[in-house]
Amino acid sequence: MQLGGCWFDRERGLLIEQSQHDAWHLPRAELQVLSLLVANQGKLVSKHDLKTGTGQHPPLTDTSVARAVFMIRSFLGPQYESLIETVKGQGYLLHGGEAKTVKGLGRRLPSWPRCTVVGLFVLMVGLSTFYWRHIDHSAPTAPLLTTELPLASGQHMRLSLYSNSNTNNTLLFELAERFTQGVLACKRSDWSEAYASLSHDRQVLNITLRGERSGQSVIRNLKISDYRQPKTFIEPLWLQEVGICG
Known part of the structure; x- marks a missing residue:
């Protein structure tokens, strides 16, 4: 499935940036959310359905769903982030204008994630250049x-x-x-x-x-x-x- 400038390989759990051939092995939450949005392309998918667990995995939290959508949009890039619309208080909708089914990828791509032009959200520790006014300056806080x-x-x-x-x-x-x-x-x-x-x-x-x-x-x-x-x-x-x- 093509989403903007990316290929979505559901079977391998990969989201692949086409121009730079960067591949992101989707974590469980991102894979579940994107798979459901693709399966219901053009239709609203409720937050409840996006959170639903399977026999192998427990349900996701609201935070996990929101973070998954945010990270998927970041990988797609600013020109394609509008493909996933937030329907306030209800859920999300994947628009079909830029999506189409694609047979095969045509080449072997790396399966490890790398930063794209817009960057991926990453967990960081040890931030020492900035201290919030409302915390003890002797204890730097790492960003979420x-x-x-x-x-x-x-x-x-x-x-x-x-x-x-x-x-x-x-x-x-x-x-x-x-x-x-x-x-x-x-x-x-x-x-x-x-x-x-x-x-x-x-x-x-x-x-x-x-x-x-x-x-x-x-x-x-x-x-x-x-x-x-x-x-x-x-x-x-x-x-x-x-x-x-x-």
Whole structure:
């Protein structure tokens, strides 16, 4: 199955970037989510169905599903990430405009994952260049996930997500998707790094931007409160007001 510029080999559990021949051996969550979306192409697949376990595996969590969709979109690239549509509060839909069945790959490709142009989310430890204001500076915190966001100018912005736990991070991943869409619309930006985290009560989103202006390093701290249900936090107008593109 072709998805944008990638081949999806369901039998081998591979997602292969066509132009650079990079192959990503999909983890269980990503393989389950993408397989169900492909099997129901053009139809809404509920979060419940995407989470459903099998005889060999337990059900996925909401966080696992959100993270899987985010990572699949990252591998597909910004020009094809819209193939997977988020239907708010319901689930996800794989559009069929760019997908078609393909017989055979035509060559042997490596089965180990590598970074593509847009980067894959990777687990990182030992981050020592940045300390959050709300934690003990003697104990650096490793990000939950990190990715590289490419701009039209060739510049990249690194986005790192921080969480107090590894569970129930669905909202954080959804906010990261909105932030990513805003950044990818920029031709260039003064900011080279972005760090995002939610408060314990999930009512405050903290974003720190790091970059360079006139040869000097600059930092900007943003704090957004949202007490509504459902929460929005990041909107296109807000991204313009804070000058995310610089």
